[in-house]
Amino acid sequence: MSDTGYRSGFVAIVGRTNVGKSTLMNHLIGMKIAITSNKPQTTRRRMRTVFTNDRGQIVFLDTPGIHLAHNKLSEYMDSTAYRSVDDVDLILFVVEPETYIGKGEQQMISRIRASGKPVILAINKSDTVDEDRIRKTAEVYCGALDIKETAAVSALKGIGIDSLTDAIMRYLPEGPALYDEDTVTDETERDICGEIVREKALRILRDEVPHGIAVSVERFKERDDGIIDIDAEIICERDSHKGIIIGKGGSMLKRIGSESRKDIEELLEAHVNLRLFVKVRKDWRQNTGILRSLGYNE
């Protein structure tokens, strides 16, 4: 294979929940598309984004983090992540700088091995440890899996991103661009807006409430004067959760709304009239029909 040709291909970003996969993907493409939070199980479905430069094009698949599935939604999430490794040219396995390989990582290692795909290991959150810990983490994973290259990165601080991009390019096959060079994602603006509302709810709410939330955008319409009207439903599992989400005198919902609107206006570069409604759909995470209507199926 010559080193001068244009390269392109698909890269699955996989790993345990909360290791920073979505934060890393956003940095790799240079734009915030995927939502992130310090709560586990933030990403729920596979999201495709595109990075293009003069040497090639990388199509990233951000995937839900591996966790112990305990309902139909989380079974769907885990299986989405596992299946992704079979559909790509390269796997970007993201781990934290830990020398103990936990259960989530072990299961992912078995799937990666079975796929036979080349792997780059990204040791993320390198800002939280010293170099010795990074070296030991790399040793442990290289002993468990055939890894082509290891990169220490900090997605949060933007450290090591360019050299990781270079490494990824090196392992992609030669081939033409798969998307238009201006394409950043094939997600719709409507879907991204729904995810932004879910991100704010995840970040603001506590305990078990945020995990039982889904967001459905019911209306997305631009007026003649350019203002965009968006109505979104925050779906929760119980009446008690509905009260918490609305908050005293509507204060919680107001906060979720104003933080969401700020990000949505930045994304759409337009004034937005955002209305949020809270709806209870009992135990929806166990309901196949509702999961399908929310796009949690393939």
Ligand SMILES: Nc1nc2c(ncn2[C@@H]2O[C@H](COP(=O)(O)OP(=O)(O)OP(=O)(O)O)[C@@H](O)[C@H]2O)c(=O)[nH]1
């Ligand atoms: N200190 C530090 N924190 C990070 C770094 N990268 C991500 N984080 C934090 O880790 C948390 C999880 O980040 P996400 O990007 O949502 O993680 P994820 O792997 O996509 O999580 P799931 O979607 O649940 O699988 C967030 O609070 C991030 O701010 C990093 O390089 N350093």
Ligand SMILES: [Mg+2]
């Ligand atoms: Mg994520």
